[in-house]
Amino acid sequence: MNQPVIKLTTDNARQVHQESTSQHGFIYRAIVFGSSLSPKKRLALYTSILLLSLSLVWLPISLFLAFTSPKFTSEWTLIMPGAGSGHAVNLDSLGQATANIASPFTNTSIDPLVNYREIVTSHTVLSKAAAMLDISVKSFGKPRIKLIDQTSLMQFKIKGDTPEQARDKSLAIYQALQNQLEILRNDEVARITKSSLSSIEDFGSKLQQTQLEKLNFQSRNSIISVGQFEQLVTQMEYDVSTEQKLKARERFLQGQIQHLLTSVRLKPEEVSYAITLRNDSLFQAQLSRQAELKVQIDVTSATWGSSHPKLNQLQATLRSINLAIALRGKQLTKNQNLTTNELIELGSGKIKAILLEKLAQFMAEAAGVSKQLSQLQININGLKKRIENGAADAIKLEELSRKQQVATTVFSTALAKQDIGKVDRFASYPLIQILAAPTLPESPDKLHIKLALVGGIAATLFIICGLLTLWIRKRLLQKILLNESSGSH
Structure with missing residues (x-):
C-alpha cells in the first residue's frame, strides 16, 4: 500500500x-x-x-x-675567515710548546655567526652604537641580520631617517661590534693570563724545590752529578784496560831481560854494577893502569927473572892499583861483598856493550812498568771503592736530576705557551671583515x-x-x- x-x-x-x-x-x-x-x-x-x-x-x-x-635602509655584509693557525716553539733539550688555533667552523655544534648575531643585537653593542651617533637606543633600532647557509657571511640591514643616518648607523654598529669583541678578547686574555700565571707560579715553586733538594743532596755527598759517576766508571774501565796492557808489556820485558841475562851471564843486580863501573872514568883509568902493570910485570919477569928488584916494585904498584880498584868499585856499587876480580870482570869490556845497554834499557822500562802497575792498582782499588760507595748516591741523584728536568720542562713549556697564546687573539672570537661596505640608499x-x-x-x-x-x-x-x-x- x-x-x-x-x-x-x-x-x-x-x-x-x-x-x-x-x-x-x-x-x-x-x-x-x-x-x-x-x-x-x-x-x-x-x-x-x-x-x-x-x-x-x-x-x-x-x-x-x-x-x-x-625610512632609508642601508645594507652591508660581514665575512668571517675560516682558516685556523698554529705556532710551535722547540725548547732545546727540554721539549716543544705548541699553540693551535682551530678554524671557528670546525665545531658543528657551535656556530660563531649565531654568536656574533646575538652580540650585535645585544643592548651593550646597540647602546654603544647609539652613543656614537648621540641618539637613544630606541631611536637607533635593531638591525636585521641574515645568516646565509653554508657560508661565513652575515648580511645586515638597518633603517634611518636619512640615507646618511642609515649608513652612519651601519658604521656605528660595525665599530661598536669591533670594540665589544676587543673587550671580550682582552678579558679572555687577562683571565687566561691570570690562570696561567698562577699555574706558572706553582710550576716555579716546584722547580725551585727540586733544585734545592738536588743541591742539598750534592752538598752532602761526594757524587755531585751523574756525569761524575759515569766518569768514575769510565776511568776505572780505562785503568783496567791499561793495567792489562802494562801487564802484557811487563811479561814481554821480563822475558827479554831473562834472555839477555842468560846471554851475558849476569845476575839482574850485577847489570847496574857493570854499567856504573863502565861509566866511571877513574875506575876505567885504574883498570887501564892495572892492565899496563900486568904487561910490564910479564915483560920484566921474562927478561930479568922473577927476582929482579924492578919486578918487586911493579908487583907492589899492582897491589896498590888492585886495592884502589876494589875501593873504587865497592864505593860505586855500594856492595862490600864483591871481590876485586868480580869488580874487574864487571867493569871490563869483556861483556858486549850493546847487550848490556839493551839489558839496562829493558830493566829500566820494566821497573817503570812495575811502578805504573802498582800505582794503577792503587787507583783501581780507589775507584772501585768510590763506585761502590757512590752507586746508591748516583741513583738518587739521577732521580733528583730527572725530577728537576721534568719541572724545568713543564715550567719552560708553560712560559712558552703563555707567550705563544698571546700571538693569536682570535681563537674564541674570530676575526671579521667587511665584505661589502654599508650602502648609501638612494630612495626611501x-x-x-x-x-x-x-x-x-x-x-x-x-x-x-x-x-x-x-x-x-x-x-x-x-x-x-x-x-x-x-x-x-
Missing part, C-alpha cells in the same frame, strides 16, 4: 522550525530566519556596516601612511607602504566576504533545514 507523499512549503518549513526555535532561543531564530526587514532596508543596513568597517580599516592605514616619515624604503596596503586589501576582502555570507545565510540555512526535514519525514 503506497504511503501518501507529504509536501512541505516554505511556510510549512518555517512552521516546523519555529517549533524548534522555541527550544533554541532567540539567537537561533535570528541566525536562521533573520530579521523581518525588507530587502531595501537590509541592503541599506549592510551597506552602512560595510562602510563603517572599511573606514575602521583604511582610516588608520591612511593616517599611518600620511604621518609616517620615510617602501616596504611599510606595501605591507599596509596588502593588510588593508586583505581586511577589505574579509569584511566583504563576511557580509556576503551574512546576506545569503537565510536562504542557505533554510535550504539545508528543508532538506533535513524532507529526509526525516
Whole structure:
C-alpha cells in the first residue's frame, strides 16, 4: 500500500522550525530566519556596516601612511675567515710548546655567526652604537641580520631617517661590534693570563724545590752529578784496560831481560854494577893502569927473572892499583861483598856493550812498568771503592736530576705557551671583515607602504566576504533545514 507523499512549503518549513526555535532561543531564530526587514532596508543596513568597517580599516592605514616619515635602509655584509693557525716553539733539550688555533667552523655544534648575531643585537653593542651617533637606543633600532647557509657571511640591514643616518648607523654598529669583541678578547686574555700565571707560579715553586733538594743532596755527598759517576766508571774501565796492557808489556820485558841475562851471564843486580863501573872514568883509568902493570910485570919477569928488584916494585904498584880498584868499585856499587876480580870482570869490556845497554834499557822500562802497575792498582782499588760507595748516591741523584728536568720542562713549556697564546687573539672570537661596505640608499624604503596596503586589501576582502555570507545565510540555512526535514519525514 503506497504511503501518501507529504509536501512541505516554505511556510510549512518555517512552521516546523519555529517549533524548534522555541527550544533554541532567540539567537537561533535570528541566525536562521533573520530579521523581518525588507530587502531595501537590509541592503541599506549592510551597506552602512560595510562602510563603517572599511573606514575602521583604511582610516588608520591612511593616517599611518600620511604621518609616517620615510625610512632609508642601508645594507652591508660581514665575512668571517675560516682558516685556523698554529705556532710551535722547540725548547732545546727540554721539549716543544705548541699553540693551535682551530678554524671557528670546525665545531658543528657551535656556530660563531649565531654568536656574533646575538652580540650585535645585544643592548651593550646597540647602546654603544647609539652613543656614537648621540641618539637613544630606541631611536637607533635593531638591525636585521641574515645568516646565509653554508657560508661565513652575515648580511645586515638597518633603517634611518636619512640615507646618511642609515649608513652612519651601519658604521656605528660595525665599530661598536669591533670594540665589544676587543673587550671580550682582552678579558679572555687577562683571565687566561691570570690562570696561567698562577699555574706558572706553582710550576716555579716546584722547580725551585727540586733544585734545592738536588743541591742539598750534592752538598752532602761526594757524587755531585751523574756525569761524575759515569766518569768514575769510565776511568776505572780505562785503568783496567791499561793495567792489562802494562801487564802484557811487563811479561814481554821480563822475558827479554831473562834472555839477555842468560846471554851475558849476569845476575839482574850485577847489570847496574857493570854499567856504573863502565861509566866511571877513574875506575876505567885504574883498570887501564892495572892492565899496563900486568904487561910490564910479564915483560920484566921474562927478561930479568922473577927476582929482579924492578919486578918487586911493579908487583907492589899492582897491589896498590888492585886495592884502589876494589875501593873504587865497592864505593860505586855500594856492595862490600864483591871481590876485586868480580869488580874487574864487571867493569871490563869483556861483556858486549850493546847487550848490556839493551839489558839496562829493558830493566829500566820494566821497573817503570812495575811502578805504573802498582800505582794503577792503587787507583783501581780507589775507584772501585768510590763506585761502590757512590752507586746508591748516583741513583738518587739521577732521580733528583730527572725530577728537576721534568719541572724545568713543564715550567719552560708553560712560559712558552703563555707567550705563544698571546700571538693569536682570535681563537674564541674570530676575526671579521667587511665584505661589502654599508650602502648609501638612494630612495626611501617602501616596504611599510606595501605591507599596509596588502593588510588593508586583505581586511577589505574579509569584511566583504563576511557580509556576503551574512546576506545569503537565510536562504542557505533554510535550504539545508528543508532538506533535513524532507529526509526525516
